[in-house]
Amino acid sequence: MHKSRIEYVLYHLGLLVELEGVRGYIVFGDEAKADNKCIYFPVSVTDFDIKKVIYLEDDIPILFPVSDRFRYYKQEGGSIIFDHDLISSAFYLLSGLQEFDSETARPLNRYSWQDSIQKKLKITAKPVVNYYFEIIIEAIEKFCSLHDLRFRRKYPFKKPVLFMSHDIDRIKCYNFARFKMFLKKGKFFSALEVIFKMILRVKDPWWNFDYFINLEKQHEVKSAWFFLGKGIRHLDAYYSYQDKQISNVISKLQKAGHEIGLHGTIRSAYNSEELQKNLTELQGVSEHPIEGIRQHWLNYYPKETGEIHSQSGLMYDTSLGFHDHAGFRNSYCYPFKLYDFEQEKMQEIWELSLVVMDGSLFDYQKLSDQQARRFIGELKREIMKFNGIFTILVHNNFVGAMSRELRKQRKQFYKDLLKSLKKDGYVSYTGSDICNLIDRKE
Ligand SMILES: [Zn+2]
Numbered sequence: 291m292h293k294s295r296i297e298y299v300l301y302h303l304g305l306l307v308e309l310e311g312v313r314g315y316i317v318f319g320d321e322a323k324a325d326n327k328c329i330y331f332p333v334s335v336t337d338f339d340i341k342k343v344i345y346l347e348d349d350i351p352i353l354f355p356v357s358d359r360f361r362y363y364k365q366e367g368g369s370i371i372f373d374h375d376l377i378s379s380a381f382y383l384l385s386g387l388q389e390f391d392s393e394t395a396r397p398l399n400r401y402s403w404q405d406s407i408q409k410k411l412k413i414t415a416k417p418v419v420n421y422y423f424e425i426i427i428e429a430i431e432k433f434c435s436l437h438d439l440r441f442r443r444k445y446p447f448k449k450p451v452l453f454m455s456h457d458i459d460r461i462k463c464y465n466f467a468r469f470k471m472f473l474k475k476g477k478f479f480s481a482l483e484v485i486f487k488m489i490l491r492v493k494d495p496w497w498n499f500d501y502f503i504n505l506e507k508q509h510e511v512k513s514a515w516f517f518l519g520k521g522i523r524h525l526d527a528y529y530s531y532q533d534k535q536i537s538n539v540i541s542k543l544q545k546a547g548h549e550i551g552l553h554g555t556i557r558s559a560y561n562s563e564e565l566q567k568n569l570t571e572l573q574g575v576s577e578h579p580i581e582g583i584r585q586h587w588l589n590y591y592p593k594e595t596g597e598i599h600s601q602s603g604l605m606y607d608t609s610l611g612f613h614d615h616a617g618f619r620n621s622y623c624y625p626f627k628l629y630d631f632e633q634e635k636m637q638e639i640w641e642l643s644l645v646v647m648d649g650s651l652f653d654y655q656k657l658s659d660q661q662a663r664r665f666i667g668e669l670k671r672e673i674m675k676f677n678g679i680f681t682i683l684v685h686n687n688f689v690g691a692m693s694r695e696l697r698k699q700r701k702q703f704y705k706d707l708l709k710s711l712k713k714d715g716y717v718s719y720t721g722s723d724i725c726n727l728i729d730r731k732e
Pocket residue numbers: 457458459518553585586587588
């Protein structure tokens with residue numbers, strides 16, 4: 291295993307526990323060096339093979355087992371000896387190595403949950419890397435108490451964190467393009483409804499910023515709003531940042547304490563000039579620095595997008611969730627950094643992995659209202675075990691459904707979601723708040 295891959299895992303572990311005092315005792319792979327005072331991690335020399343995966347307690351899979359023992363480690367004399375390669379297992383999941391190995395076609399294909407190891411190993415709803423790190427920290431604590439060394443845990447967050455976000459793709463439900471779209475699909479009544487409401491200038495249900503601002507204020511939620519740039523016609527935004535109504539609403543959101551971020555256009559995921567152009571335009575109408583990005587449609591090309599994001603000077607990305615399934619795409623519920631496999635180094639930018647998107651639950655997984663609530667409950671409880679980050683995306687047009695009945699149901703869904711998170715002790719932070727908290731020097 292490349293040395294900087296080991297360092298990458300230790301960097302993330304080091305955000306959760308002080309490693310300075312024990313770093314000199316940690317030995318990787320070389321059994322000859324595993325004397326009577328060390329923490330020994332075996333390093334697997336074989337490639338990942340799904341048939342070899344074993345499951346330990348809590349149904350946690352070990353991706354790189356190196357023995358047939360069903361335990362994580364043992365204490366032998368003054369040493370802690372791990373039985374399996376947890377470092378490679380953590381690296382594989384956290385860095386998103388599986389995605390680098392797969393070919394994602396341009397411009398519209400995305401890495402699918404259907405192809406993922408999370409689906410195959412049935413760990414989509416479990417932040418497995420957090421579990422690995424807890425085991426390693428427990429072992430470090432044992433080692434420290436054996437040798438009277440200082441042991442100190444670090445807690446990035448004191449409570450579970452809600453990172454609520456909204457992507458603004460479209461702002462007009464009643465317009466000519468939607469009229470044509472319904473006609474094409476043979477939905478004549480919907481087409482007629484759109485055209486009548488356009489003529490009658492009925493209040494557009496997708497322009498619902500006040501609804502969000504008021505409801506979120508009641509539940510002490512500050513969210514991040516990702517505004518889409520101009521790019522490819524009909525795929526990227528119809529609106530522009532300079533439109534008076536957009537720049538006014540951006541200012542209103544910021545005054546209410548919300549964050550404004552960039553929703554990257556289709557091309558911006560592989561073209562840094564387009565990303566820079568949109569970023570400069572959005573910055574021009576924002577009172578605060580733009581620090582976060584989420585790619586439209588969650589487009590992400592592991593060989594290009596991370597590098598482009600890192601060069602942009604943005605502080606975080608929040609594109610990495612499966613578009614077709616809620617859960618943990620990198621099996622981790624804290625902020626983390628991605629890995630540049632070509633240059634063998636950690637990337638600069640933080641990733642705040644997306645856990646739940648409205649469309650994943652209802653359009654792809656096709657869950658009922660009750661099933662969606664149950665699945666969110668499962669994810670919520672996992673995140674609470676670690677005081678991790680629950681990143682949620684709710685679109686303006688999700689709660690602004692055209693049918694009054696559906697609109698009412700979805701507004702209830704959203705309200706209940708905010709209520710239940712608050713009841714469970716979640717605190718709301720924006721993306722830039724979260725990065726500042728994890729970046730602070732202790
Ligand atoms: Zn979008």
